[in-house]
Amino acid sequence: KQEVTQIPAALSVPEGENLVLNCSFTDSAIYNLQWFRQDPGKGLTSLLLIQSSQREQTSGRLNASLDKSSGRSTLYIAASQPGDSATYLCAVTSSNTGKLIFGQGTTLQVKP
Amino acid sequence: SAVISQKPSRDICQRGTSLTIQCQVDSQVTMMFWYRQQPGQSLTLIATANQGSEATYESGFVIDKFPISRPNLTFSTLTVSNMSPEDSSIYLCSVDKGGAGNTIYFGEGSWLTVV
Numbered sequence: 001k002q003e004v005t006q007i008p009a010a011l012s013v014p015e016g017e018n019l020v021l022n023c024s025f026t027d028s029a030i031y032n033l034q035w036f037r038q039d040p041g042k043g044l045t046s047l048l049l050i051q052s053s054q055r056e057q058t059s060g061r062l063n064a065s066l067d068k069s070s071g072r073s074t075l076y077i078a079a080s081q082p083g084d085s086a087t088y089l090c091a092v093t094s095s096n097t098g099k100l101i102f103g104q105g106t107t108l109q110v111k112p
Numbered sequence: 113s114a115v116i117s118q119k120p121s122r123d124i125c126q127r128g129t130s131l132t133i134q135c136q137v138d139s140q141v142t143m144m145f146w147y148r149q150q151p152g153q154s155l156t157l158i159a160t161a162n163q164g165s166e167a168t169y170e171s172g173f174v175i176d177k178f179p180i181s182r183p184n185l186t187f188s189t190l191t192v193s194n195m196s197p198e199d200s201s202i203y204l205c206s207v208d209k210g211g212a213g214n215t216i217y218f219g220e221g222s223w224l225t226v227v
């Protein structure tokens with residue numbers, strides 16, 4: 001059974017700092033991995049999608065990496081801003097079931 | 113991309129009543145899903161909404177409690193029946209426009225509080 005774990009559960013950093021969020025998954029049989037952002041009481045916004053054959057994806061100040069063999073992904077946020085404060089969720093699409101399986105999320109607070 | 117509208121965005125419901133959540137997509141999509149996010153938790157898949165046939169429910173979720181309709185390729189509803197305080201959650205509709213290899217899009221969610 002696929003399990004997705006995110007560490008840390010919460011993170012607080014001063015503005016301007018670079019930071020890394022971690023995601024691990026137990027089964028390497030995945031189609032892709034996605035990072036989402038969720039603001040309090042809101043839905044999810046997809047940030048980056050990495051296909052299983054890819055190693056990384058970049059969008060602006062965000063860079064996500066994927067190491068499928070070791071079951072790990074990281075989301076790197078450069079020069080963090082208070083507007084980056086949100087919960088970040090990692091999810092994998094299982095190639096066995098086709099279903100999206102989510103981690104518990106990392107709640108990020110960027111202090112001005 | 114996909115624009116997904118959910119209604120209601122927020123509601124306070126009485127114990128024992130039922131509420132239907134609507135999900136409207138701006139284009140035809142193959143796959144539509146309903147998720148639940150309980151307070152402080154991550155998302156859990158309730159069911160896959162199948163166009164023209166009964167929804168496919170995940171373990172722990174049953175049709176009597178969460179009836180789902182999908183009359184066409186752009187619209188679906190989820191009903192939360194006979195609500196109890198444990199049903200207080202955000203309910204999210206999501207779509208996959210092109211199958212398992214593509215980006216999943218989510219609606220804004222419907223935040224239900226049962227009192």
